[in-house]
Amino acid sequence: MEKPHSDALVFFGVTGDLAYKQIFPALQALARRGELEMPVIGVARSDWSPEQFRERVRDSLEKHGGVDEEAFKKLSARLQFLSGNYADDDTYRRLRELLGASKHPLHYLAIPPSTFELVAQGLAKSGCGDGARIIVEKPFGRDLESAQSLNLTLHKFFAEDAIFRMDHYLGKEAVENLHYFRFANTFVEPVWNSNYIASVQITMAEQFGVQGRGAFYEEVGALRDVVQNHLLQVLALLTMEPPQGSDVDSMRDEKLRVLEAMRPLSPAELVRGQFEGYRDEEGVAPGSVVETFAALRLHIDNERWKGVPFYIRAGKQLPVTGTEVLVRLKQPAHPVFSADRSCCENHFRFRLSPDVMIAIGARTKLPGQSMVGEATELVAQRHAHEEMTPYERLLGDAMHGDTALFTRGDTVEAAWRIVDPVLGNAAPALPYAPNTWGPAAASDIIAGDGGWNELSIEGKKDDPK
Ligand code: NDP
Numbered sequence: 470m471e472k473p474h475s476d477a478l479v480f481f482g483v484t485g486d487l488a489y490k491q492i493f494p495a496l497q498a499l500a501r502r503g504e505l506e507m508p509v510i511g512v513a514r515s516d517w518s519p520e521q522f523r524e525r526v527r528d529s530l531e532k533h534g535g536v537d538e539e540a541f542k543k544l545s546a547r548l549q550f551l552s553g554n555y556a557d558d559d560t561y562r563r564l565r566e567l568l569g570a571s572k573h574p575l576h577y578l579a580i581p582p583s584t585f586e587l588v589a590q591g592l593a594k595s596g597c598g599d600g601a602r603i604i605v606e607k608p609f610g611r612d613l614e615s616a617q618s619l620n621l622t623l624h625k626f627f628a629e630d631a632i633f634r635m636d637h638y639l640g641k642e643a644v645e646n647l648h649y650f651r652f653a654n655t656f657v658e659p660v661w662n663s664n665y666i667a668s669v670q671i672t673m674a675e676q677f678g679v680q681g682r683g684a685f686y687e688e689v690g691a692l693r694d695v696v697q698n699h700l701l702q703v704l705a706l707l708t709m710e711p712p713q714g715s716d717v718d719s720m721r722d723e724k725l726r727v728l729e730a731m732r733p734l735s736p737a738e739l740v741r742g743q744f745e746g747y748r749d750e751e752g753v754a755p756g757s758v759v760e761t762f763a764a765l766r767l768h769i770d771n772e773r774w775k776g777v778p779f780y781i782r783a784g785k786q787l788p789v790t791g792t793e794v795l796v797r798l799k800q801p802a803h804p805v806f807s808a809d810r811s812c813c814e815n816h817f818r819f820r821l822s823p824d825v826m827i828a829i830g831a832r833t834k835l836p837g838q839s840m841v842g843e844a845t846e847l848v849a850q851r852h853a854h855e856e857m858t859p860y861e862r863l864l865g866d867a868m869h870g871d872t873a874l875f876t877r878g879d880t881v882e883a884a885w886r887i888v889d890p891v892l893g894n895a896a897p898a899l900p901y902a903p904n905t906w907g908p909a910a911a912s913d914i915i916a917g918d919g920g921w922n923e924l925s926i927e928g929k930k931d932d933p934k
Contacts, residue, residue: 472870475575475602476507477568481555481588482579483511484525487606491637492579493529495860500547501540504865509547510567512560516552523548555580555587561595568597575868577604582611586622593626604633604867607698608689609876612892613885620878633867634876638699640859640866643821645874646850647794648706650819650827658711660798662773667799668918669707670780671700674787678744678903679761684752691741691763692888695783701728701884702876703821704779707794708769717873721880728883730771736895738766742908743898744786758898761785764911764921767887780915786903791926794819797919809841818846823926826851 478496482488488511499505511522523545530536551567553560568574574597578588585605592598605623610616623632638644651657660666673695679686686694702724709727712719742762748755762784769779798815809832816830827849832842866874899908906912906921915921 473573473600474870475573475868477571477574478505478507478509478864478868479512479564479568479574479576479597480509480579481512481577482581482606483522483550484513484515484517485579487579489525489529490533491858491860492577492864493526494533495858495864496526497530497534497537497540497544498857498861499865500544501537502865504868505544505547507547508549508567508571509544510549510551510564512551512553512555512564514552514554517550519548519550522550555584555591558591558595561591561597565595565597572600574601575604576601577606577864577867579606582606582608585619589623589626598626601627602631602633602867602870603627604635604864604875606635607637608693609634609698609881610885611688611693613882613889616882616885620882624878629878630870630872632878633863633872634878634881635863636698636702636876637859637863639702639874639876640863641821642856642862643819643825644703644706646825646827647703647819647821650849651707652711663775663777665798666777667797668778668780668915669704669794669796670782670915670918670922671703671792671794672781672922672924673700673783673792674789674924675785676787676790676904678747678786679750679753681751683747683750686761687753687757687759690759691761691783691785692892696763696765696781697884697888698876700781700783701731701887703794704731704767704781705880705884707796708774708779710773717871720873721877725877725880725883727769727771728880728887730769730774731887732768732770733887733889734765734767734891736891738914739891739896740764740908740911740914741896741898742784742901742911744784744903745900746786746903758894760898762787762901762907762911764907764914765891766914778915778918780918780921782907782911782921784907786901787906788904789924789926791823791924792821793922793924794821795922806840806842808839814844818922820924820926824851824853 496505527536549567551564576592578585610619705724705727709723712723741760744761747753747761748757764782767779796817818828820826828846830844830846833845834842863874899910901908
């Protein structure tokens with residue numbers, strides 16, 4: 470049965486930072502494509518006039534991608550502002566009035582996580598939740614227990630297929646690409662297992678620090694900010710079994726299965742780091758032990774991945790900004806070219822940002838008499854940037870009721886189960902100098918597997934997220 474298209478967008482947290490940086494540009498892009506033929510109601514405590522609201526949107530667009538006058542005109546004609554506190558029943562009563570004949574509103578909760586429950590309840594009690602969908606921004610919980618509790622609360626008011634847990638990383642073209650490449654190519658599957666793969670590593674490096682958001686980061690740290698969500702989701706896409714069907718739940722079932730097969734992290738396989746100078750940032754406690762860097766080793770206890778180590782490394786103030794997956798293949802047991810010492814290192818490399826690249830590492834013979842070669846890369850795909858921003862893609866999908874690129878409740882919990890044992894101060898936060906690859910100990914956990922992939926990306930400072 471075809472799912473109804475949303476007929477109103479209600480945007481909680483419209484005066485916030487995320488709205489300003491990401492959502493207004495995404496809404497303009499949707500308006501340009503004719504995908505925003507509905508009222509857009511912004512809700513916040515502030516009491517803005519319609520003009521103030523429009524000015525804020527224009528200002529956001531000027532700073533983030535530019536104003537497209539025609540699309541902006543369409544967008545502004547749809548904007549309405551509702552001032553009200555989320556704790557106040559009257560806010561939802563007035564919202565119901567504003568929604569008028571709307572039968573399938575999409576409620577986007579771009580608000581502090583502490584208010585998710587309040588708003589979900591307010592929507593349900595007032596009738597604004599009837600026939601509606603709800604998008605919940607990250608973070609989804611702070612640990613396993615809080616994620617379970619949030620799932621329970623949301624399920625009291627909304628069915629699972631009406632809940633869209635946002636992990637904007639899954640809306641990235643490069644991440645979908647990786648998934649496509651894996652299952653669309655016959656030559657990949659035969660080697661995609663412990664017989665041929667020696668190790669898999671993912672690095673998400675940020676050249677910048679906390680960018681004035683020290684108070685926010687103090688509550689989060691690298692494990693919660695990017696590992697539990699974005700990077701474990703990427704790892705699940707890399708390692709899941711082929712889905713049994715082409716429907717959304719077949720894929721989500723396989724993601725769940727592989728996350729459940731990942732061993733919970735142990736402090737012995739984790740290195741936490743903190744860049745020197747972090748404690749001087751505004752909003753950061755002088756004795757903070759929050760990690761701005763994490764390097765970890767994971768294991769998947771199933772037939773396909775028995776014995777293969779998986780490494781994840783994420784950090785701030787590193788030498789470059791970029792995200793890459795490197796899949797190293799095993800060397801042949803009896804190398805034919807024994808004189809060629811580094812023969813026969815093969816790999817797959819997937820760059821997710823700042824540009825998009827898929828490459829296969831191979832060796833070719835150097836001209837001359839001896840059978841000695843050099844490393845080369847066959848670049849299967851390379852393009853500079855994404856067609857659509859993740860927020861544009863995901864908002865459009867949610868309006869269509871398409872949950873494929875959103876995280877299911879049980880999958881979020883499975884990912885928390887993996888990181889839960891090492892949250893907090895499970896391993897010391899070792900200091901590291903800015904512009905280095907984190908504490909020296911991070912190299913030790915991968916030393917036996919060829920070391921970390923040093924991303925060869927130049928001079929980019931953009932946020933890879
Ligand atoms: P902000 O603190 O900048 O904005 C919060 C918004 O919520 C404001 O519009 C505020 O309204 C409104 N609000 C808060 N409490 C109430 C209340 N009781 N009643 C009515 N309105 C209220 O947050 P962000 O925009 O930074 O983040 C929003 C969500 O998005 C969070 O879940 C965050 O984790 C997530 N996120 C943010 C990212 C970012 O880059 N900022 C990146 C990824 C996710 P008012 O200003 O009028 O008080």
